[in-house]
Structure formats: structure tokens, C-alpha cells
Amino acid sequence: MASNTALTQDASPLGFMTKLSPAVYLFRPSPAPASAASSTPGPVKADTHRRRTPAPKLILVASWMGARDPHIAKYLAQHRALFPSSPILLVRSEQRHWFRQQSRLDELVPAAEVFRSFFPDATLGAGEPGEPELLIHAFSNGGATSLITLRRLLAAGATKTAEERLLPPYALVLDSAPGTFRYWPSYQAFTVGVARGPLWRWLLVAPFVHMLCAWYWARFVGPVRLMLALRRLLPGRTSKGEQRWDQQQSGPVREMRKGLNDATMRAAEVRRTYLYGVDDALVDWRDVEAHAEEAERVGFVRVRREKVVGGEHVALVRVDAERYWRVVRETWEGEDGRASE
Structure with missing residues (x-):
């Protein structure tokens, strides 16, 4: 895998990451957290909260379709400030992935390899998940679909003795997702x-x-x-x-919604939060709430809803950045900032 990697250009907002494929980037922080925090790009507030849980072993950021580098970098910068010692895996969603589904599979193969290197025993996991080891931050239908695609790749490489869990114990933040297919949006x-x-x-x-x-x-x-x-x-x-x-209808969008709530995800998920806006013109907030209700109905026990009044699509952080990142941190640590028992 190393032979196929290349550092992005220094001038790029993502220049601090290693590019593994057109859709996959990896950031490994400096061994010294203070050094990593000091190099964080942009005016980001340091995290002064005293964490009760260890930092994520890996942060997966699955960006929305067609997200531009400067916009992605702003979210990555805050993750670096909150968790200076945590590596970050970025998985991008592009329009070509929807026109040709195989391109998404091909370009996400390096992401599956990164997962196996960080969590070599994840496909052998059994029993109930404990505290999360992985933080997933997925944006819109594009990011959620990338997450399901990554899980498919992990399943394809699972051993015959593997059980249902194909991800390590994780906490999930869904921003402006998942929606359903609506023509004009x-x-x-x-x-x-x-x-x-x-x-x-x-x-x-x-x-x-x-x-x-x-x-x-x-x-x-x-x-x-x-x-x-x-x-x-x-x-x-x-x-x-x-x-x-x-619920019997099919299609990529419906399969993505079903995949987020299936037994494989439930086997590894510790908790999740839906962040969604009532003024989102692309993803109807009622579709998000319907998915949250379904998650609870099929057995997901730690489901949190954060409705943002005035929040637009993948721009909820602009309404109240302090609240947004507090919710992300609390999703990792446990609701209200307390680790789950």
C-alpha cells in the first residue's frame, strides 16, 4: 500500500494528509500531541474539556458528495483539535461514484486496508461492543453510502471464522443524513x-x-x-x-438507509447521533427522524437526535459551532459527556 501513496501538495488544504487513492486520505499525527495540536491549520479552539474516555484509535470522516478541500479541511482541523493524538481517515464521495458504482468500490480499497491495519481483530469480534474505539463522522447520503461501501469491502476480506461484526466498536455522527430519494433535491x-x-x-x-x-x-x-x-x-x-x-423498494439510497440499521452495524455500534437541519433543502428532516425511529425499533439503544433550527445541508456547524462540536465530543464520550457504563 505504501508504494501507491503520495503526499498531497503542501499548498492544498489537505496537504497534511497522505493520499492513498483519489477518494482516500490518511493523517497520522505526530507522536507528541502538543506538536500535533500546534500544527493544526486554521483558528480552532483547543479542547479544554477533560476527557473521561480514551481518544479514538481512528477517526473516519466520510465527506458529502463533491465536498471541496477547504470545506473538508475545516472539519478535519476541529477533529485534530479535539483529538490531537488520533489518526484521521478521510473517505470522499464524488459524483462519478453514483454514475459508476464500481469506481467507489475500487477507490475505497485502500480505506479497507487501513482499517485492517488499525483493527486487525475487528472481523473476529464477538459479544456486545464495549467502549468505542472508532469515531465515524459521515455527511449526507454520499458519506453514509461510502460507509456502507467500506463495510462491504471489509466483509469481502473477512475470514471464514468471522462473525457478524465487521467494524470495531464505534460511535457514529450522521450529519444531514440519511435522506430518501426525492426528485428535485x-x-x-x-x-x-x-x-x-x-x-x-x-x-x-x-x-x-x-x-x-x-x-x-x-x-x-x-x-x-x-x-x-x-x-x-x-x-x-x-x-x-x-x-x-x-420499505420493500430498492435502489442505492434505500439500500444505504437499510444498511445503516442492519444487524452488522448493530453488533458493533455503541451509540449514534443524528445532526440535521429543518431548513435542509436536500435532505428532509422528517426522513432523518424516520430513520432514527427505525433504528430504535430494530434495537439500537443509544440514539440521539439533534435538530438544528435554521440548519442547512452539511452547514449545521455555521448555526452554532460550539453546540455542534460539543455534540460530536459527547457522542464519543457518552451523552452529556459521560462515558457509558
């Missing part, structure tokens, strides 16, 4: 960068994205909606029954 997500570019690029890309969204709707959403409409015409059908039918 999905269209906006894929064209957000194009809107700031030249007109010719918009004229080329916009029709293609419309075609892609229309295909997805017709393939995965439309048939379910039609069946629900027909079922409403029949006597004796309840909303509860309709909900069960709706």
Missing part, C-alpha cells in the same frame, strides 16, 4: 457545482442529470408509489401496512 445535489460554472456546462450537464433522476424514479420509486396508490383503493388497508410495503 437529488437534481439539486448533482448540479450544485455546475450552477456556479459557465452556461455551456450547465446546458450539457442539466439534461443528463434530469435523465438520471427520471430513470431512478421510474426504476425504484415509481412502481412502489403506484402500488401504494392502488392499495389505498382496497378496503381494510392501513397506513401501517403501506409503510411495510414502502
Whole structure:
């Protein structure tokens, strides 16, 4: 793996990381925490809170689709301030990953190798998870899908004696995720960068994205909606029954939502927090809350909801940065900053 790595350019906001693939970066801090904290880029407040739990063995940051380097670097800087001794693994989500799913798998292979080096016994874990060793910070549907893809890669490399757990004990922060497929929000997500570019690029890309969204709707959403409409015409059908039918729809977005709440995740998860905004134009806050309710229903016992009034998509930190990072820290340590028993 070392032969395929390269340091990013010093001028880049991610220049302090080692680039393992087009979508995977790794940061290993200096052995001296004070030195690592002093080199943290940007005006970040130091963490003066006295932690009751050890720092993460690894922090996984799964960024949103098309996230730019300066925006990612701001989140990484705060993680470096909160946990100066913790390595950080960055997994990026790009538009090409949605157009060609195999590209996401190929580019995330180095991330799976990093996981195996940090947690060599994770695929052999048995019993209930204890205190977390891994902190996961995933953004939007893109970051959540990267997390599920990484788990698939770990499963592919698991031994025959491996049990369900494919991740080490972890704490999870979901920022603006997970959503469901909605036509116009999905269209906006894929064209957000194009809107700031030249007109010719918009004229080329916009029709293609419309075609892609229309295909997805017709393939995965439309048939379910039609069946629900027909079922409403029949006597004796309840909303509860309709909900069960709706959960039978497929597609990458639905598979991602199911994957976050399946038994494999439950076997390793210690606690999770949903951070979401009521003014998010791309991910409806009701879809996030519905997923949190489902998580509790299937057995996730430490589920926390943090609704941000005025919060926009992957921009919740702008509303109240102090609250945002306090929630991240408390998710790692236990709700209200106390380690779980």
C-alpha cells in the first residue's frame, strides 16, 4: 500500500494528509500531541474539556458528495483539535461514484486496508461492543453510502471464522443524513457545482442529470408509489401496512438507509447521533427522524437526535459551532459527556 501513496501538495488544504487513492486520505499525527495540536491549520479552539474516555484509535470522516478541500479541511482541523493524538481517515464521495458504482468500490480499497491495519481483530469480534474505539463522522447520503461501501469491502476480506461484526466498536455522527430519494433535491445535489460554472456546462450537464433522476424514479420509486396508490383503493388497508410495503423498494439510497440499521452495524455500534437541519433543502428532516425511529425499533439503544433550527445541508456547524462540536465530543464520550457504563 505504501508504494501507491503520495503526499498531497503542501499548498492544498489537505496537504497534511497522505493520499492513498483519489477518494482516500490518511493523517497520522505526530507522536507528541502538543506538536500535533500546534500544527493544526486554521483558528480552532483547543479542547479544554477533560476527557473521561480514551481518544479514538481512528477517526473516519466520510465527506458529502463533491465536498471541496477547504470545506473538508475545516472539519478535519476541529477533529485534530479535539483529538490531537488520533489518526484521521478521510473517505470522499464524488459524483462519478453514483454514475459508476464500481469506481467507489475500487477507490475505497485502500480505506479497507487501513482499517485492517488499525483493527486487525475487528472481523473476529464477538459479544456486545464495549467502549468505542472508532469515531465515524459521515455527511449526507454520499458519506453514509461510502460507509456502507467500506463495510462491504471489509466483509469481502473477512475470514471464514468471522462473525457478524465487521467494524470495531464505534460511535457514529450522521450529519444531514440519511435522506430518501426525492426528485428535485437529488437534481439539486448533482448540479450544485455546475450552477456556479459557465452556461455551456450547465446546458450539457442539466439534461443528463434530469435523465438520471427520471430513470431512478421510474426504476425504484415509481412502481412502489403506484402500488401504494392502488392499495389505498382496497378496503381494510392501513397506513401501517403501506409503510411495510414502502420499505420493500430498492435502489442505492434505500439500500444505504437499510444498511445503516442492519444487524452488522448493530453488533458493533455503541451509540449514534443524528445532526440535521429543518431548513435542509436536500435532505428532509422528517426522513432523518424516520430513520432514527427505525433504528430504535430494530434495537439500537443509544440514539440521539439533534435538530438544528435554521440548519442547512452539511452547514449545521455555521448555526452554532460550539453546540455542534460539543455534540460530536459527547457522542464519543457518552451523552452529556459521560462515558457509558
